[in-house]
Amino acid sequence: MHDTTMWPFGPLMMLLLTALVILPFCLIFKKAGYSQWLGLLMIVPLVNLVLLYFLAFSAWPRGKAEGNLGD
Numbered sequence: 001m002h003d004t005t006m007w008p009f010g011p012l013m014m015l016l017l018t019a020l021v022i023l024p025f026c027l028i029f030k031k032a033g034y035s036q037w038l039g040l041l042m043i044v045p046l047v048n049l050v051l052l053y054f055l056a057f058s059a060w061p062r063g064k065a066e067g068n069l070g071d
Contacts, residue, residue, distance in 0.1 A: 022039050031062070032055065
């Protein structure tokens with residue numbers, strides 16, 4: 001027996017959790033000097049890992065503008 005009383009809330013919960021993951025990454029990319037829309041790619045498997053390494057090891061455009069080379 002399957003209980004389907006919570007079914008309408010499943011998609012709503014998925015959207016909420018997706019927004020909770022994407023929003024911080026959008027703000028991080030924006031503060032780093034990149035387009036905030038790169039945060040949307042964080043929901044794509046494997047692309048999110050590549051973006052995290054890119055963000056961690058690249059010199060940020062905002063850091064270059066302020067004279068900090070992003071050591």
